Amino acid sequence: MKRFGLIGYPLGHSFSKLYFTKKFEEEGLEDHVYELYPIEHLSDFENLINSNRDLCGLNVTIPHKIGIMFYLDKIDADAKAIDAVNCIKVIKGRPLESFFTGEVSSMKMRLEGYNTDCYGFELSLKPLLKKHHTKALVLGSGGSSRAVTYVLGKLGIDYQIVSRKRSRKQILYSDLSAELLSEHTLIINTTPVGMSPAVDACPDIPYEFLKDKHLLYDLVYNPAETMFLKKGKEQGATIKNGEEMLHLQAERSWEIWNS
Numbered sequence: 266m267k268r269f270g271l272i273g274y275p276l277g278h279s280f281s282k283l284y285f286t287k288k289f290e291e292e293g294l295e296d297h298v299y300e301l302y303p304i305e306h307l308s309d310f311e312n313l314i315n316s317n318r319d320l321c322g323l324n325v326t327i328p329h330k331i332g333i334m335f336y337l338d339k340i341d342a343d344a345k346a347i348d349a350v351n352c353i354k355v356i357k358g359r360p361l362e363s364f365f366t367g368e369v370s371s372m373k374m375r376l377e378g379y380n381t382d383c384y385g386f387e388l389s390l391k392p393l394l395k396k397h398h399t400k401a402l403v404l405g406s407g408g409s410s411r412a413v414t415y416v417l418g419k420l421g422i423d424y425q426i427v428s429r430k431r432s433r434k435q436i437l438y439s440d441l442s443a444e445l446l447s448e449h450t451l452i453i454n455t456t457p458v459g460m461s462p463a464v465d466a467c468p469d470i471p472y473e474f475l476k477d478k479h480l481l482y483d484l485v486y487n488p489a490e491t492m493f494l495k496k497g498k499e500q501g502a503t504i505k506n507g508e509e510m511l512h513l514q515a516e517r518s519w520e521i522w523n524s
């Protein structure tokens with residue numbers, strides 16, 4: 266049996282379980298299984314690894330994307346720069362490399378951490394970018410905001426984080442003016458605001474200042490057209506939801522687990 270799964274807490278509806286279960290069925294991978302592992306405390310992670318010797322890969326979600334890094338033998342450069350891991354490759358046996366690098370762990374497998382959110386975001390954003398998309402507003406400062414700002418940095422797009430808390434690097438929603446919106450023609454929602462079932466909610470930005478040169482990207486994928494995107498579309502903006510990013514990050518996980 267080749268076992269894959271998702272760790273996080275709480276784990277309700279899971280896109281990943283549906284996605285991979287369907288994929289295994291369609292590809293005739295009868296000895297593959299994708300399970301949910303609701304772990305509240307990461308202190309239970311070691312036990313999960315040691316008692317599931319057929320584990321080959323894991324996805325990681327809220328609230329463990331950062332804490333999990335302390336349990337891994339190696340963290341890939343993108344994930345290190347973002348400071349969050351959402352994909353773990355489990356390698357059977359602890360190869361000789363661990364002995365020479367002096368890694369000490371009571372776990373019997375080698376664990377490598379990756380961030381596939383950045384891959385999904387970059388690939389799905391790039392085809393929509395126009396020359397005038399040189400400045401972005403990133404709504405929210407959580408885990409996915411870090412992956413998004415990492416990609417924007419890589420693409421040479423200046424960004425400003427908008428948050429409910431002011432800090433040296435963050436402005437408030439109430440700071441958003443006509444001028445700021447006119448300069449920042451790419452706006453990315455990395456908050457869960459507007460996600461089902463709270464479909465009538467949307468980030469508190471002055472939508473009346475949006476124009477057709479704006480590109481609104483919502484990481485939320487359920488509903489397909491959030492209130493944020495709907496209001497942007499009404500102003501003539503181009504809109505994109507998080508579905509393609511979700512599929513791309515899952516496929517990238519699959520590639521990593523099979524590499």
Ligand SMILES: NC(=O)c1ccc[n+]([C@@H]2O[C@H](COP(=O)([O-])OP(=O)(O)OC[C@H]3O[C@@H](n4cnc5c(N)ncnc54)[C@H](OP(=O)(O)O)[C@@H]3O)[C@@H](O)[C@H]2O)c1
Nearest residue numbers: 405406407408409410428429455456457484485507510511
């Ligand atoms: N499409 C994809 O592939 C994909 C991938 C990852 C995540 N997502 C989606 O992106 C969303 C965020 O995920 P995440 O992992 O980044 O979550 P997270 O770490 O909890 O961060 C979300 C951020 O949103 C802001 N926020 C939270 N509640 C808010 C509220 N009521 N009003 C205004 N702002 C609020 C907060 O930023 P401030 O404190 O700075 O305001 C918070 O740090 C989720 O809906 C998730 O499903 C989609």
